[in-house]
Amino acid sequence: MMIMQTIIKPSLLACALFIAAANCAAEDKPTINSPRGGWNYGGLTDKSGDTRASYPLPPIDRGTQKNRTLIEGHILEAGKQRKHTLIVNGNPMVLNYGTDGRYERHYAFGSGSNNIEIKGPDGKSLQRVQYYEANTQQLSPQLRVICSWDAPEAEVDLHIITPDGQHAFFAAPILNGGGGLDVDSVDGPGPEMFTTIAPKHGAYHVFVNYWGNYGAGGYNFDEGQRKQPIITARVTLVFYENTAKEKRESFVIPLRKIGDLNLVKSFMF
Template structure:
């Protein structure tokens, strides 16, 4: 069964609209898998209107398409020939380009919707040479605007193949971009098309567009994908002579760049009021970021970055000299690191113990708890002795993070003697996803000769089950770990 439906003629005045449509619709153009015509396999073929959509075809056409697909799957000696036909309006060169455009659209439907193997499809154009109606207006010639899908057996060396890219550089020559590696996805295409061609077919990674030739020159904006990109220009002159050129361009995105805006190297902070400062900056990246870490005195912690690459992370300064650095990793494994900066503190009270709680999932709220001698308890409802009599004397929850990846930070200076129990809890009001928590305990962080650092975890925590984690028990003034990493 043959279906013919009217479709408006594509005129040169609408070429810019065609270009936009082809990019939106994703009409896939292919350099012919077999660069030579073939001998008809006979029998099974189907004719569809230009602009045909596979999912809107009637049952008879779908059945013939399915039979074509099954035939080519079972007989590896066959190829699928997709030939575009146009009406007789316009020049022969323009109609050859439009015929290819029609064929590209249908071939895309066959591969993406109907399941045809892409490497067995041969794209061709008959232009206006196969017109069924040679008179009348656009409506009268609607039967001419069609695509024929058929089977063929390739006959290499029997019929002259299409010219290879670059064999006729005087007719079609791509000037920009040049073959090689670039670090920008946006590129401007410039090509020379000699002769009297007024229409060409531009193909970038299988996406085709009809484009006008202005004074033997083509200019267009293109966007490259990560990795290899094949760019091809095909054109026909008024006598039907064919030329093409292609280049292969490799797009390698530049690595991210990290900028720290606060603090700056050499800043001095008075910690009498609070040891907490804010680290601000931005990551400039052409690619998606996988993860970002802030390093404080060599200890890493994951931080959140917004859609613009900005970050603002609170930290607790625990030494007189503190080194900061931010490192970003994109999805391609490329890293970028900010310069190391050093910030100093004044009026820093010596700390006996500092505890950091971090986790690996955003949108999770874990709470750090420390139980001290005499039943004292420091947590988000008892931040320090000034906030609540329940809190541990000499202790403080300096940072209570309710979002991001933490940290929550507890510090202790001149606390009472006895056993301190460190724990983490998944906040009871949330029904979030499981996460992996990690706790770092540092004894005497500002005294290198006495400093002891222990890391506990990662420990999987989730609402309900495993919502509590008893991390470690530390004895003062013995400065020893009684136990660690047990589950409560």
């Protein structure tokens, strides 16, 4: 009786292992389900009338939030809670996700080219999508201030004082003359965003306030509910977004206790 043996050459074996590893790596990539290729006025489908609420659902419809867009997908590491980073148009934010690996964040986009990227804990890019907003009514802002933070249980508020003395914050988000807070995150790691397409000339003052916490029982001011001793907020100033003149500044602010109010930056526009 002749016994047939299958011999796998080392080179072929290495190739097979490489392909298997590559397939595993592809499967481990996070997904960006929305937006993809346009979500308001893209392709053949006009979704501008979509009334699906962004997450988290705000308790008050502030009006200026109507153009927010939901970014959602899946991190294929359910239950591990590693720190990924969501980068939208170059603005980095901590990406928190549930035990099922799913994430949802909202953002206010301007017209023109936009991009969304997810980086892993090691800083490597894992997923990236590009989007062109063709809605010409969505003008790109000349001034944008973005605030996000690294503790989903915290409620951090952005406050902007404008050159004419107006105070944009959660209780008065819309400015006379246009602009204001177009994203106000009420129970999550942000972002909160101040946007204006026609900023007044003069001095602006940017503050962040660690207002309190939000949990299963609602809002609270219990320091014991914090999961880390210091909450880190990141504030980014973006000037002339999506233009050849675009420039940005970023600041990292430690928040040590409820009630902390920090002046982040005073600047002239």
